[in-house]
Amino acid sequence: DTEVTQTPKHLVMGMTNKKSLKCEQHMGHRAMYWYKQKAKKPPELMFVYSYEKLSINESVPSRFSPECPNSSLLNLHLHALQPEDSALYLCASSPGDRSNQPQHFGDGTRLSIL
Amino acid sequence: AQSVAQPEDQVNVAEGNPLTVKCTYSVSGNPYLFWYVQYPNRGLQFLLKYITGDNLVKGSYGFEAEFNKSQTSFHLKKPSALVSDSALYFCAVRDDTGFQKLVFGTGTRLLVSP
Numbered sequence: 533d534t535e536v537t538q539t540p541k542h543l544v545m546g547m548t549n550k551k552s553l554k555c556e557q558h559m560g561h562r563a564m565y566w567y568k569q570k571a572k573k574p575p576e577l578m579f580v581y582s583y584e585k586l587s588i589n590e591s592v593p594s595r596f597s598p599e600c601p602n603s604s605l606l607n608l609h610l611h612a613l614q615p616e617d618s619a620l621y622l623c624a625s626s627p628g629d630r631s632n633q634p635q636h637f638g639d640g641t642r643l644s645i646l
Numbered sequence: 647a648q649s650v651a652q653p654e655d656q657v658n659v660a661e662g663n664p665l666t667v668k669c670t671y672s673v674s675g676n677p678y679l680f681w682y683v684q685y686p687n688r689g690l691q692f693l694l695k696y697i698t699g700d701n702l703v704k705g706s707y708g709f710e711a712e713f714n715k716s717q718t719s720f721h722l723k724k725p726s727a728l729v730s731d732s733a734l735y736f737c738a739v740r741d742d743t744g745f746q747k748l749v750f751g752t753g754t755r756l757l758v759s760p
Contacts, residue, residue, distance in 0.1 A: 536689070563746065574736055574750035575690065588745060622689050629745050632678055632697045637689035 535559055536638035538623050544644045547613060553641045555606040555623030561636070563629035564606040566598060567622040569640070575622055581606060582629040613645045648673045648739045650720075652751035659727045660759050667722040667754045669737030678740035679720045680748065681711055685733045693735075696720060707731070727758045 536557045545551050555564065563582050567575035580588035581600040595617075597609040606623055620642050624635040649672045659665045671677055678697055682690040694705025701713045711722045720737060735754050741747035 538689075572734070572753070572755075574753055577747060580745065580747065588747065624690075626746055631746060632695070632740070634680060634692040634695055635690075635746065635748065636692070637682075639687070639689045642687075 536623055536625055536636050538621075538638035538641050540641055541639070542642050542644075544646060545610070545613065546646050547615075549613075550609070550611045552610065553608040553621055553623075553643075555608075555638060556604055557625040557636070558604055559625065559636065560603075561625035561627050562603060563626045563631075564600060565624040565626075565635060566606070566608055567624065569620040569622055571620075579608075580629055587629055610643075613643075615645050618643055618645045648677075648741055648749050650679075650737045650739050650749060650751040652735075652737055652754045654754050655752075656755045656757065658757050658759065661729050662726050665724050665727040665731070665756065665758070667735050667737075667756060669720045669722065669751060671718050671720060671737075671739050673739060677713075677720075679711075679713065680738045680740075681705065681709070681720075681722050682736045682738060683733045684736065684753075690736065693722070727756075729758045729760055732756055732758045 539554045566578040569575040578592045579598045584600045595612050599607040620640045622640045624637045626635045627633045651670045680695045681693040694703050696713045704710045737751040738748040
């Protein structure tokens, strides 16, 4: 069982829709991450939150908007996405953004853009 | 910049035989290395890590990895493969910015035949 929970598991949306992906962890971790993964490719880092503040944005287009309401929750707000944004979106957490402890991943949200 | 290379797209092994999945790295400073496994429609699961200490690292599910500084390698091994080990394996190195930003290899698909 994964300790990082992502909802929904699947999402199909049109290019004009607005939707949100949610991620939750209760391990007391203070760093949370969003990754994008295309089929048979490694995950690509999008954002890092450390102590609820955005610490890394990997030049992600503004149609992706992250939010960290508290230390346990991480959201990714989606608006006006493109077909190439279809991918598996993974959330991860770790004790801190500078620790050597491994990141714990959720099972992801599979996003399809029509 | 930190990088890892996984030279094999796919590794085939018969059940019961030993398996090796190769990874080489390039870092400035001390390497912080990780292995993750991904099963279909799942997130990444942490297997093991090397930070300092013994060159032979033992991890989850009977996996181990050998850190070799002179060859800049961190190969994943298991003495006896199981069909259930069939999955996608990623080697990763922590970025040298000090943040826990992981740089992933391209992944190796392991197929274990009965």
